[in-house]
Ligand code: SF4
Ligand code: SF4
């Protein structure tokens with residue numbers, strides 16, 4: 001199939017017809033920050049961090065297919081303002097200080113969560129869940145990107161041990177009926193840990209090594 005010509009930040013890009021704007025941008029070396037997108041999961045359009053401007057409208061780069069003649073701007077005042085706000089809201093709801101990449105974006109976009117008031121309780125106060133011999137779930141560091149849910153269910157493993165519950169700052173990942181992972185059907189494949197972008201799912205081996213104990 002013939003390629004699709006699009007212009008991204010002034011660069012002419014010949015994209016494959018099934019590419020997203022994100023894929024086209026990356027093929028041209030244009031970086032767009034992402035949270036929910038992962039090449040092994042079907043998560044897209046959730047976090048809104050990858051928004052770009054297309055003909056005066058904001059569209060999520062990870063969930064928008066290339067169209068012939070498309071002109072995309074990945075920077076500019078409106079895009080940057082939107083990304084700044086998304087980052088601020090993430091930081092209000094989540095303990096982000098452990099995430100160097102996100103902290104770097106916050107600096108780059110001048111994000112200041114304090115302009116919205118005090119950090120929200122809810123997810124930030126969730127206690128670590130150590131209910132299995134393989135990994136700990138530290139949901140106070142979770143961005144609700146849902147990569148783990150997709151990896152566990154439809155996207156990779158087909159187990160559906162994880163579930164999403166609650167609203168607003170209380171919304172978050174859990175298991176069906178809040179069961180312990182094994183009871184919820186987890187087979188400890190590790191796919192959720194592998195796709196988690198934040199360190200919210202931590203292999204016990206890593207924790208032991210960090211504390212200088214036996215692995
Ligand atoms: S480790 Fe368990 S919860 Fe994680 S993806 Fe595999 S089956 Fe699902
Ligand atoms: S635990 Fe990780 S992968 Fe799952 S929603 Fe939270 S940040 Fe995303």
Ligand code: FES
Pocket residue numbers: 033034035036037044045046047048049050051060061062063
């Ligand atoms: S990375 Fe595109 S919406 Fe999350």
